[in-house]
Amino acid sequence: MLSFIAGGITHSFGLYLIPVTEYLEVGRETFGFAFALQGFIAGAGAFIFGAISDKYGSGIASFIGAILFIVGLVLFANVGSSTDIIISQCMIGFGASGTGVSVTLGAVGRVATDKNRTLYLGVVMAGASAGQFIILPISSFLLQTFDWSQSLIYLAILSSSMLFFAFALNFSSKSKSSIEGTNQSIKEALIEALYSKSFILLTIGFFVCGFHVTFVAVHLPAYISDQNLPSWVGGWALALIGLFNIVGSLLFGYLGDNGSKKNLLAILYTLRGVLFLLFIIIPINELTVLLFASLLGILWLSTVPLTSGIISVMFGPYYMSMLFGIVFFSHQVGSFLGAWLGGKLFDAYGSYDIMWYACIILGFLSALVHLPIKEIQVPRLQTNSG
Amino acid sequence: MEIFISLLAIILCWVWIECFLIFSYKVNIGYFDDSYLSLSKFKWIIRITIITLTFLISIYMFLFQPNEINQVISMCFNLILNNK
Numbered sequence: 482m483l484s485f486i487a488g489g490i491t492h493s494f495g496l497y498l499i500p501v502t503e504y505l506e507v508g509r510e511t512f513g514f515a516f517a518l519q520g521f522i523a524g525a526g527a528f529i530f531g532a533i534s535d536k537y538g539s540g541i542a543s544f545i546g547a548i549l550f551i552v553g554l555v556l557f558a559n560v561g562s563s564t565d566i567i568i569s570q571c572m573i574g575f576g577a578s579g580t581g582v583s584v585t586l587g588a589v590g591r592v593a594t595d596k597n598r599t600l601y602l603g604v605v606m607a608g609a610s611a612g613q614f615i616i617l618p619i620s621s622f623l624l625q626t627f628d629w630s631q632s633l634i635y636l637a638i639l640s641s642s643m644l645f646f647a648f649a650l651n652f653s654s655k656s657k658s659s660i661e662g663t664n665q666s667i668k669e670a671l672i673e674a675l676y677s678k679s680f681i682l683l684t685i686g687f688f689v690c691g692f693h694v695t696f697v698a699v700h701l702p703a704y705i706s707d708q709n710l711p712s713w714v715g716g717w718a719l720a721l722i723g724l725f726n727i728v729g730s731l732l733f734g735y736l737g738d739n740g741s742k743k744n745l746l747a748i749l750y751t752l753r754g755v756l757f758l759l760f761i762i763i764p765i766n767e768l769t770v771l772l773f774a775s776l777l778g779i780l781w782l783s784t785v786p787l788t789s790g791i792i793s794v795m796f797g798p799y800y801m802s803m804l805f806g807i808v809f810f811s812h813q814v815g816s817f818l819g820a821w822l823g824g825k826l827f828d829a830y831g832s833y834d835i836m837w838y839a840c841i842i843l844g845f846l847s848a849l850v851h852l853p854i855k856e857i858q859v860p861r862l863q864t865n866s867g
Numbered sequence: 868m869e870i871f872i873s874l875l876a877i878i879l880c881w882v883w884i885e886c887f888l889i890f891s892y893k894v895n896i897g898y899f900d901d902s903y904l905s906l907s908k909f910k911w912i913i914r915i916t917i918i919t920l921t922f923l924i925s926i927y928m929f930l931f932q933p934n935e936i937n938q939v940i941s942m943c944f945n946l947i948l949n950n951k
Contacts, residue, residue: 771876
């Protein structure tokens with residue numbers, strides 16, 4: 482529910498672009514910059530909140546995150562200058578990292594058993610994905626009914642329900658791994674992960690996920706529009722990505738519990754590469770675009786339960802939030818580059834061809850990067866269990 | 868036409884999911900531990916999810932004008948840099 486609400490609200494901010502910039506009489510680049518900064522901070526904060534979550538409990542981390550998120554929303558509702566937009570978005574970015582997937586995945590990962598962990602992580606991701614599509618019409622309705630400032634206050638009230646869910650998240654402190662605790666310090670856990678070749682490969686692979694996902698989300702509607710397809714295709718394409726993203730998270734979550742997660746990730750990235758290749762080879766029409774969107778939806782964020790599942794297998798669930806926070810930061814860097822390079826190369830060459838080829842190559846490279854990953858416990862855990 | 872093409876895409880993708888599940892089961896046969904959730908139960912969960920979401924999304928898409936929904940969804944996927 483935390484990821485559902487926070488994720489849904491942050492994805493609705495695009496709606497406020499026009500009313501806020503018109504009210505402040507500022508350029509859209511200020512809003513764009515603040516938005517980009519928010520995403521970056523959410524990625525960087527995921528590591529910090531992940532560490533707080535692992536050390537002091539997921540409930541505390543998400544409670545602090547929820548407070549920051551609500552304060553950020555109230556500040557955003559009362560902006561008076563460009564600086565205010567940036568400050569409020571930074572606050573929201575930090576809040577989103579506290580209530581985001583790294584904290585919730587860690588909490589659920591600690592509670593779940595080895596047999597069903599990846600499916601549970603898939604359910605969390607499916608919930609977060611659903612939030613993006615359920616909160617969106619609510620935000621749109623509020624914006625049409627009230628003025629933009631008032632509608633943000635209502636969203637802040639909605640966000641206050643996250644405080645309740647933050648308390649509920651304390652259940653993870655009763656989990657086996659939390660009760661057993663660990664003798665390992667945060668520093669030791671970080672060194673162990675950063676010296677692990679498999680962890681580095683996983684981090685590199687997840688960069689590609691961010692690159693693909695954000696490039697498609699940001700530039701696909703413009704690409705479709707360039708192909709002179711009817712206007713409804715862009716909307717349906719993104720809606721189908723959302724629909725099958727939920728299904729894909731469950732699907733790969735379930736399969737991850739019943740097979741090799743790293744092999745599934747390699748298959749997933751290969752399928753992405755093949756899909757991008759087919760998309761630029763096959764003639765574009767309404768059906769091929771919607772089929773591309775649906776299939777891409779299945780492969781959209783299905784990487785998350787598998788990636789976080791591998792972290793849990795390798796290092797155990799205790800520091801899962803913090804370690805996933807590091808991997809997630811790499812995802813966010815990929816996201817930034819996917820969005821930025823897409824626009825930059827389109828401006829330079831007037832087409833997305835280079836980006837599509839980059840997506841194909843990166844997809845196959847990422848698949849190769851996942852193959853040498855050793856999906857086994859680190860020596861410390863092997864010694865403990867032995 | 869709009870709903871027909873969209874439903875066709877959903878059905879084709881659904882078929883792909885069913886095939887992928889069967890393929891994964893065949894490949895991992897022997898390793899497949901479905902003691903806590905059987906494959907057939909999971910398939911039904913997936914089917915019900917797809918049907919429910921298709922229904923909800925269809926209603927949602929028809930509540931808005933195509934242009935409006937395009938604008939709303941696009942903007943919410945951080946399209947702001949493109950709209951400069």
